[in-house]
Amino acid sequence: MIHSLSLSDVLAEHARSRPQVTAVVDGEVRLTYPELDARVSRLADALATAGVAPGERVLWLGQNSHAVLELLLACSRLGAIFCPANWRQSADELRFVVEDLAPRVVVREPSDATAALTADTTLWVEAGEGYERLVASGSPGDFPPAADTEPVLALYTAAFDGRPNAALLSSAALLAHSVSLLVVRQMEPGFTFLNNGPLFHVGTMMFCLATLQIGGTNVFTPAFDAEEVCRLIDAERVTQAFLFGPMIDAVTKANTGGKYDLSSLRFVSHSAEWDAMITVDDSPWCRSKMGGYGQTEVGGMLTFLGLAPGAAGFAGRPSPLAQVRILAPDGSEVPAGEVGEICARGKTLFSGYFARPDLNAVKSAYGWHHTGDLGRREPDGTITFIGPRLRMIKSGAENVYPAEVERALKAHPAVADAAVIGIPDATWHQAVKAVVALKEGVEATADDLIDHVKNALASYKKPREVAFVDVIPKRGFTPDYDALDAAHGGGNYPGT
Amino acid sequence: MIHSLSLSDVLAEHARSRPQVTAVVDGEVRLTYPELDARVSRLADALATAGVAPGERVLWLGQNSHAVLELLLACSRLGAIFCPANWRQSADELRFVVEDLAPRVVVREPSDATAALTADTTLWVEAGEGYERLVASGSPGDFPPAADTEPVLALYTAAFDGRPNAALLSSAALLAHSVSLLVVRQMEPGFTFLNNGPLFHVGTMMFCLATLQIGGTNVFTPAFDAEEVCRLIDAERVTQAFLFGPMIDAVTKANTGGKYDLSSLRFVSHSAEWDAMITVDDSPWCRSKMGGYGQTEVGGMLTFLGLAPGAAGFAGRPSPLAQVRILAPDGSEVPAGEVGEICARGKTLFSGYFARPDLNAVKSAYGWHHTGDLGRREPDGTITFIGPRLRMIKSGAENVYPAEVERALKAHPAVADAAVIGIPDATWHQAVKAVVALKEGVEATADDLIDHVKNALASYKKPREVAFVDVIPKRGFTPDYDALDAAHGGGNYPGT
Numbered sequence: 001m002i003h004s005l006s007l008s009d010v011l012a013e014h015a016r017s018r019p020q021v022t023a024v025v026d027g028e029v030r031l032t033y034p035e036l037d038a039r040v041s042r043l044a045d046a047l048a049t050a051g052v053a054p055g056e057r058v059l060w061l062g063q064n065s066h067a068v069l070e071l072l073l074a075c076s077r078l079g080a081i082f083c084p085a086n087w088r089q090s091a092d093e094l095r096f097v098v099e100d101l102a103p104r105v106v107v108r109e110p111s112d113a114t115a116a117l118t119a120d121t122t123l124w125v126e127a128g129e130g131y132e133r134l135v136a137s138g139s140p141g142d143f144p145p146a147a148d149t150e151p152v153l154a155l156y157t158a159a160f161d162g163r164p165n166a167a168l169l170s171s172a173a174l175l176a177h178s179v180s181l182l183v184v185r186q187m188e189p190g191f192t193f194l195n196n197g198p199l200f201h202v203g204t205m206m207f208c209l210a211t212l213q214i215g216g217t218n219v220f221t222p223a224f225d226a227e228e229v230c231r232l233i234d235a236e237r238v239t240q241a242f243l244f245g246p247m248i249d250a251v252t253k254a255n256t257g258g259k260y261d262l263s264s265l266r267f268v269s270h271s272a273e274w275d276a277m278i279t280v281d282d283s284p285w286c287r288s289k290m291g292g293y294g295q296t297e298v299g300g301m302l303t304f305l306g307l308a309p310g311a312a313g314f315a316g317r318p319s320p321l322a323q324v325r326i327l328a329p330d331g332s333e334v335p336a337g338e339v340g341e342i343c344a345r346g347k348t349l350f351s352g353y354f355a356r357p358d359l360n361a362v363k364s365a366y367g368w369h370h371t372g373d374l375g376r377r378e379p380d381g382t383i384t385f386i387g388p389r390l391r392m393i394k395s396g397a398e399n400v401y402p403a404e405v406e407r408a409l410k411a412h413p414a415v416a417d418a419a420v421i422g423i424p425d426a427t428w429h430q431a432v433k434a435v436v437a438l439k440e441g442v443e444a445t446a447d448d449l450i451d452h453v454k455n456a457l458a459s460y461k462k463p464r465e466v467a468f469v470d471v472i473p474k475r476g477f478t479p480d481y482d483a484l485d486a487a488h489g490g491g492n493y494p495g496t
Numbered sequence: 497m498i499h500s501l502s503l504s505d506v507l508a509e510h511a512r513s514r515p516q517v518t519a520v521v522d523g524e525v526r527l528t529y530p531e532l533d534a535r536v537s538r539l540a541d542a543l544a545t546a547g548v549a550p551g552e553r554v555l556w557l558g559q560n561s562h563a564v565l566e567l568l569l570a571c572s573r574l575g576a577i578f579c580p581a582n583w584r585q586s587a588d589e590l591r592f593v594v595e596d597l598a599p600r601v602v603v604r605e606p607s608d609a610t611a612a613l614t615a616d617t618t619l620w621v622e623a624g625e626g627y628e629r630l631v632a633s634g635s636p637g638d639f640p641p642a643a644d645t646e647p648v649l650a651l652y653t654a655a656f657d658g659r660p661n662a663a664l665l666s667s668a669a670l671l672a673h674s675v676s677l678l679v680v681r682q683m684e685p686g687f688t689f690l691n692n693g694p695l696f697h698v699g700t701m702m703f704c705l706a707t708l709q710i711g712g713t714n715v716f717t718p719a720f721d722a723e724e725v726c727r728l729i730d731a732e733r734v735t736q737a738f739l740f741g742p743m744i745d746a747v748t749k750a751n752t753g754g755k756y757d758l759s760s761l762r763f764v765s766h767s768a769e770w771d772a773m774i775t776v777d778d779s780p781w782c783r784s785k786m787g788g789y790g791q792t793e794v795g796g797m798l799t800f801l802g803l804a805p806g807a808a809g810f811a812g813r814p815s816p817l818a819q820v821r822i823l824a825p826d827g828s829e830v831p832a833g834e835v836g837e838i839c840a841r842g843k844t845l846f847s848g849y850f851a852r853p854d855l856n857a858v859k860s861a862y863g864w865h866h867t868g869d870l871g872r873r874e875p876d877g878t879i880t881f882i883g884p885r886l887r888m889i890k891s892g893a894e895n896v897y898p899a900e901v902e903r904a905l906k907a908h909p910a911v912a913d914a915a916v917i918g919i920p921d922a923t924w925h926q927a928v929k930a931v932v933a934l935k936e937g938v939e940a941t942a943d944d945l946i947d948h949v950k951n952a953l954a955s956y957k958k959p960r961e962v963a964f965v966d967v968i969p970k971r972g973f974t975p976d977y978d979a980l981d982a983a984h985g986g987g988n989y990p991g992t
Contacts, residue, residue, distance in 0.1 A: 001863045005842045013819045017877040179816055183678045189803055213816050307685055320675055320709050323509045346501045367497045381513040
């Protein structure tokens with residue numbers, strides 16, 4: 001008990017330590033930490049009345065709102081699990097989530113898809129007024145502290161087999177991750193974060209929680225709108241928002257002429273115009289252009305480029321609260337310079353997927369979380385992320401990971417996209433075959449590309465054959481290997 | 497297992513992530529992280545051979561040395577407990593420590609006092625060559641990871657009853673505290689800490705461990721020597737050393753004429769001369785002149801002034817990984833503005849004192865660690881440290897804490913020192929009596945001082961009587977209340 005610190009505990013401390021600090025801004029809503037604490041207690045009481053016992057789930061289907069943070073904190077106060085899910089999914093996908101998670105309470109914004117959802121044992125609450133009535137129905141009171149090692153947040157991710165899995169994160173993991181962001185981003189009291197990215201994604205949620213931990217201010221806006229982002233940065237003196245590449249360009253464009261004062265934003269250098277509008281920040285996080293390697297299952301970021309100035313590996317070095325090993329399929333550590341699966345241990349790690357005991361056993365083999373991604377230690381000890389593991393080609397005694405060969409192919413100036421498959425080979429069991437889409441108006445022969453890979457990687461990894469196509473078929477962000485195998489003669493994979 | 501991160505794990509990660517980084521400098525000794533990792537494995541094996549099983553103790557009696565860090569890390573690798581103790585204690589005090597801790601191995605520097613120590617079941621090793629032979633006798637090998645919640649460091653402190661108690665700190669607590677220092681001091685890779693304060697004190701140890709956690713360089717020197725500190729800062733490009741007040745003046749004096757280049761030191765502003773020699777750092781830690789409240793039992797710092805810019809309370813706000821409550825003796829929370837005991841929960845807290853079950857029960861009453869110190873929440877939520885609790889005076893229904901009244905008395909311009917006792921009172925059970933030493937050549941009457949306290953505190957806290965003395969008798973840093981009671985008629989304390 002003395003060593004436990006839950007999200008609810010952090011809020012209870014802030015209510016005492018920061019009575020005058022604004023915790024939350026959302027449209028007309030402005031809450032100090034004591035006000036947020038009181039609402040969260042009322043909400044927790046109302047949820048408990050609705051049957052949300054420890055371990056039960058509460059689901060949010062809607063845009064960004066301060067209600068997301070309140071529901072998370074109320075679930076922490078109860079020892080329950082909160083899941084903010086993507087409400088723009090298809091009706092079929094939403095039905096899957098509701099059936100999978102079996103939530104006791106669902107708070108939803110109205111849409112055709114969310115309106116179609118039903119479940120007998122669930123209390124359905126409309127976001128907005130319905131939610132406010134729920135909060136008002138609760139009584140403030142004391143709750144026995146819940147252990148910080150119990151899951152409190154569920155985020156759907158990792159659709160290995162076409163359906164997503166809910167990664168469970170405990171308060172201990174979320175706060176360990178938050179404090180690693182405090183270190184790398186050098187966040188200080190007064191930090192104001194604009195939640196303009198989706199809160200069902202760990203990328204936004206992790207900064208929302210770090211801002212909570214340091215006692216800063218979370219500003220919520222339903223979704224990204226460049227003009228509204230400018231207005232809120234100016235009005236709330238925002239320190240950081242969830243912005244990258246094209247979003248930064250859109251914000252820069254929306255502020256042409258300097259209509260809004262964006263100087264409070266301490267962020268990454270991007271363009272001369274952008275840099276002149278904001279304050280370019282020199283924390284390790286911003287200096288390294290927010291680089292690193294992460295996934296929901298490690299709480300967000302596992303490695304940070306900001307902890308590895310001048311690194312050879314563009315994923316940088318592990319968080320101060322995590323360990324990384326590059327492991328072979330048999331659980332042994334592969335030597336530096338060789339490719340294996342990125343595996344992890346540490347304070348920020350998730351507690352497995354909700355209701356997936358078999359998958360959890362596989363993912364935690366040999367006492368290490370297996371990320372499903374391939375990586376390599378460079379000579380300076382830093383880590384390079386190669387790509388998703390997905391499948392392995394066996395050529396003679398050698399393992400060939402498609403992602404590694406694809407990376408090498410894509411580094412060729414003529415290649416727009418590439419995928420690598422294994423084709424049956426009488427002598428070597430399998431041979432490497434590349435499927436390549438060239439850039440428009442640029443030429444390259446199969447031999448050019450084979451030579452290019454041979455120069456970049458060990459010779460046994462080079463393709464024996466190259467097929468040229470207009471477009472590589474995809475499943476989400478990764479090549480559709482089943483379609484590629486069918487179209488280009490793939491087969492004989494190890495384990496099949 | 498997947499969520500555990502011990503000091504030994506941090507070292508094992510650095511050996512992979514930072515193969516070229518210097519971990520340790522100590523005289524002629526320079527070790528990279530892989531070299532340190534290999535020595536720690538050998539040492540752990542040698543200690544295991546000497547009977548150091550999980551939970552057994554290893555004692556260091558000597559000056560600062562890289563051996564202190566190696567022994568701590570080797571004990572972490574074994575699940576054992578390491579204690580660096582003050583070797584300059586009297587023979588009687590050292591005997592008490594050896595009897596209390598019953599260490600399996602003692603590494604000692606030669607002195608009359610340490611040479612007199614004996615114990616049958618203990619392996620006695622001489623620091624220096626004897627220690628090197630011990631390391632060389634071990635074989636490098638794998639050790640099953642020890643849980644990070646087990647105690648790994650014991651530091652003697654808290655001599656409540658005249659004899660000290662060994663506060664036990666787990667890897668989890670030490671690393672949580674370290675990461676809070678990384679946040680407030682904004683430490684980055686490349687940080688180089690000069691261990692010139694005693695490593696048996698948490699103030700030096702906490703920066704040694706934070707430097708380890710961020711993968712920086714720890715430089716060891718046997719003890720504080722101003723000229724040697726200058727030389728090492730220059731030679732090793734030291735970022736921070738264990739320096740305050742008079743030590744900073746001594747270093748400034750030793751570097752008169754700018755013999756050494758101290759510009760790598762990023763530290764607290766102190767004097768015009770000092771500021772010109774170093775780089776004044778603007779991290780929250782240095783900006784706030786390293787203020788806060790701490791004790792060994794919370795891992796070092798519990799609150800930081802750097803987390804409370806413009807704070808009313810000079811102890812600032814809690815660490816991002818801890819909670820603080822100001823509690824009454826019955827375990828209830830006292831309202832803001834009132835004095836109570838500073839109590840804490842969180843990731844940085846100790847695991848109790850070694851072999852003190854009764855004391856541990858008292859210190860963790862109501863599920864909160866009781867620091868033994870008095871504090872108050874100010875209107876802005878920040879915390880003021882009042883002074884050690886020690887004893888309480890009961891006047892009518894009111895609790896009067898001597899430390900609070902003493903603080904008020906010492907704020908009077910004529911008062912050099914003050915102590916407050918309770919004297920028997922027929923009506924009110926006890927009355928407050930002040931014992932005061934005035935500054936030389938300054939006058940003040942009893943009425944002056946009583947009026948002064950009445951203006952500063954609630955009237956029932958003002959002294960009824962004032963006795964003037966030349967010097968307040970002390971026991972360590974605090975007034976010797978037994979002597980004061982005997983000399984000035986104290987008695988009738990509640991609970992006696």
